[in-house]
Amino acid sequence: MNIVVCVKQVPNTNEVKLDPKTGTLIREGVPSIMNPDDKAGLEAALELKDNTGAHITVVSMGPPQADAVLREAMAMGADDAYLVTDRAFCGADTLATSTTIAAALKKIGKTMKIDLIITGRQAIDGDTAQVGPQIAEHLGIPNVSYAQDIKVDGDTVTVKRQFEDRYHVVKAKMPCLVTALGDMNKPRYMTPGGIFDAYRENEVKQITRKDLDVEDTQIGLKGSPTRVAQSFPKQLKGKGTIVTPDGADAAADYIVARLEEKFII
Amino acid sequence: MDFTLSKEQEMARTLFRDMAENEIKPLAADIDEQERFPKEALELFKKYKMMGIPYPKEYGGAGCDTLTYEMALEEICKVCAATGTMLSAHISLGTWPIVKFGTEDQKKKYLPKLCTGEYLGAFALTEPGAGTDASGQQTKAVLDGDHYVLNGSKIFITNAGYADVYVVFAMTDKSKGNHGISAFIVESKFPGFSVGKKEKKMGIHGSATCELIFENCIVPKENLLGQEGKGFGIAMATLDNGRIGIAAQAVGLAEGALDETIKYVNERKQFGRPLAKFQNTQFQIADMVTKTKAAQLMLYRAALAEETKGAKNKRYSEEAAMAKLFCASTAMDVTTRCLQLFGGYGYTREYPIERMMRDAKITEIYEGTSEVQRMVISKYAMG
Numbered sequence: 001m002n003i004v005v006c007v008k009q010v011p012n013t014n015e016v017k018l019d020p021k022t023g024t025l026i027r028e029g030v031p032s033i034m035n036p037d038d039k040a041g042l043e044a045a046l047e048l049k050d051n052t053g054a055h056i057t058v059v060s061m062g063p064p065q066a067d068a069v070l071r072e073a074m075a076m077g078a079d080d081a082y083l084v085t086d087r088a089f090c091g092a093d094t095l096a097t098s099t100t101i102a103a104a105l106k107k108i109g110k111t112m113k114i115d116l117i118i119t120g121r122q123a124i125d126g127d128t129a130q131v132g133p134q135i136a137e138h139l140g141i142p143n144v145s146y147a148q149d150i151k152v153d154g155d156t157v158t159v160k161r162q163f164e165d166r167y168h169v170v171k172a173k174m175p176c177l178v179t180a181l182g183d184m185n186k187p188r189y190m191t192p193g194g195i196f197d198a199y200r201e202n203e204v205k206q207i208t209r210k211d212l213d214v215e216d217t218q219i220g221l222k223g224s225p226t227r228v229a230q231s232f233p234k235q236l237k238g239k240g241t242i243v244t245p246d247g248a249d250a251a252a253d254y255i256v257a258r259l260e261e262k263f264i265i
Numbered sequence: 266m267d268f269t270l271s272k273e274q275e276m277a278r279t280l281f282r283d284m285a286e287n288e289i290k291p292l293a294a295d296i297d298e299q300e301r302f303p304k305e306a307l308e309l310f311k312k313y314k315m316m317g318i319p320y321p322k323e324y325g326g327a328g329c330d331t332l333t334y335e336m337a338l339e340e341i342c343k344v345c346a347a348t349g350t351m352l353s354a355h356i357s358l359g360t361w362p363i364v365k366f367g368t369e370d371q372k373k374k375y376l377p378k379l380c381t382g383e384y385l386g387a388f389a390l391t392e393p394g395a396g397t398d399a400s401g402q403q404t405k406a407v408l409d410g411d412h413y414v415l416n417g418s419k420i421f422i423t424n425a426g427y428a429d430v431y432v433v434f435a436m437t438d439k440s441k442g443n444h445g446i447s448a449f450i451v452e453s454k455f456p457g458f459s460v461g462k463k464e465k466k467m468g469i470h471g472s473a474t475c476e477l478i479f480e481n482c483i484v485p486k487e488n489l490l491g492q493e494g495k496g497f498g499i500a501m502a503t504l505d506n507g508r509i510g511i512a513a514q515a516v517g518l519a520e521g522a523l524d525e526t527i528k529y530v531n532e533r534k535q536f537g538r539p540l541a542k543f544q545n546t547q548f549q550i551a552d553m554v555t556k557t558k559a560a561q562l563m564l565y566r567a568a569l570a571e572e573t574k575g576a577k578n579k580r581y582s583e584e585a586a587m588a589k590l591f592c593a594s595t596a597m598d599v600t601t602r603c604l605q606l607f608g609g610y611g612y613t614r615e616y617p618i619e620r621m622m623r624d625a626k627i628t629e630i631y632e633g634t635s636e637v638q639r640m641v642i643s644k645y646a647m648g
Contacts, residue, residue: 071272071276075280189280190280190313191313191314191315192314192327192333193318193322193326193329195273195280196329198273200273
C-alpha cells in the first residue's frame, strides 16, 4: 500500500504575531515545526506501516527551508519525500495551494499508485481546514475529514470521524483522502540515526512549476481568488465557570446571586 | 572556525531535549527517591535506537557522531543525571572497548546486541584496593585450556546487576605490573559470576552501583579483549572516552540547575519583588551562565578531538581530562550556588535543586577524580 502524507511547516506558536501594517504573519525568530495535525496524520500512516506494511511518501509545499519537516518525517520513518517549491507558487490561497499540491500528487501518481492520502485537518498558522478536502475534489476522490482513527481493510478505509458531540464511522473505497485530528494519537519521536540518514543519505526530491500540468492562472497569487481583508489577534475570552448546584432552586439562586453581584438586577 | 552545529546535529539536539523534557524529567524525582533503576528510560532508549548512538550502522549503531552522543547525554542529564549515568556507562564504558579493541568475531557477536539494547553493557576496573591507582589489580585470570578462570572482586560498578556484558580487567601476569593486566568480555551468565552488595550513595540514586564477585568464573579464551597484557592501555583509552561523557553529564547538570533557578528567581518574591530583580541574583546568574557556556565549549572541543584524533587512532587524553576537570567543577559550583539562590526551599526535596547538587558531586570523583585529571593535564603541560 502506498500512502502519501501531506505536511506543512508552520511557526511554533499559538500566539501568532501579526504585522499590524501588512496583516501577515511575522515569522522571524519563531521556530518552525511540523504542523501538529499533519504530524498526527504521519503517525497514523506510520502505524499502518508498522502493522500491515506500507510505503510512505511525504509531500510538502513551501519555501526551500521547509525541507526540514520532510527530513523530520523521514527521521520518524517515512520512506520518501517531495518538496513542492517554486517562486511561482508564492502568495497562494487555499485554492491555489490545493491545485498545486493535487497537480504534484498527479505527477507522483505517475510513478506509483497512490492508495491513501492523509493530510492534517488544518494548519495552526491559517486554521482554514480547506486544503485537504480541496485536494480530494481536484483529484476526484472521496474525502473523509476529522479522523480520530484510521483502519485499512483490503481496498477500503474505515474512519472514526469526530463531531462535537458524537462520532461517525465512515467507510471509503481507496484511493481516498483522510484529514487527521491532532489528538488522534501521540506521534513517535524521530530516531537519532534516522535524523543522520535523513540528512546524509536520503534525498528530498523537488517538484517545481515546470513539473506541473497547471495553468499560470491557477497557481500562486494569480490563482488565488481569496484576499485577506484584515488579520487580527483574537480577543481572549474569560474562562467560564462550571457549577453543579443541588437542584433547580439552588441553580436559580446561584444565578440570581451572581447577577446581583454584578448589579445587573 | 565555526561554532554552529550541522542541521542533523541541531535536529538531534531538539529530539533529545523534547524526549528529556517529556519522558525523563517526570520520572527523575521518583527514581531518586525510590533509588530505583531508570527502566522506563532504558526502554525508551531501546525503542528509539539510542543504545549505540555513535557506533557504525553495520553493527546496529545509529551511525551518528561523537558530538551528537555527548549532546544526548547533556540533554538527558539536564533533567536526570542518574539516567545519563546508565546510558554513558553502557555506551562509553561497556560498548566502546569492544568497538575499538574487539576482534571482528567479538564485534559481530556483541555489538548488535549492545547497540540495540538487548544487552546492557558495563565496565569493571575498580577494586577495593585499586581505585585511582588502577594498576593495583588483585583480580586474577589464569588460562586453563580453552578458557580463563577469573577470581577476585570489583566494586562501584555502574549498571551492575542489570548489565548483561561487562568489560572486566584482571591480572594475567602479576610480575609485569601494568603490563600484566588483561581485558575480558564477561557475560553475566558465565559460571562463577555474581553481583554483590549494592552501594547506598549520596547522589545518582537511580544508577545501580554494586560489587562484582568472580569465583572461579569461566571466561572462554576467545573473550580476551585485545592481547594479553594490554588491558591497562585499553582501560586508560576507554576512560579518556568515558570522561567526555562525564563532562557532558556535568554540563547538563549545570544547565539543568540554571533552568530551574532562572524559573524560580522570577517567581519567588522577597522584600516585595522577585529575586530576579536583585543585582546579586543577576550577577550570580550571569557568572554561572558564562562558566557553564565555557564548560560546554570544553566539552564540545573534547568531543571533536575524539572524533578527529580517535579516527586516526590517536589519544585525546589531554582534551578529555581538561573537559572533565572543568565541567565537573562547574557542575559542583553552579549547583551549589543555585541551591543558595533557592534558599530554604532549595534544601527541601520539593525542588530538584538539592538532587542536582548531590548528583553533581560524583562528576568530580568517578572515571578519574579531579586530582587524576590534574595529573594527566600536568603531564601534558609540563612533560
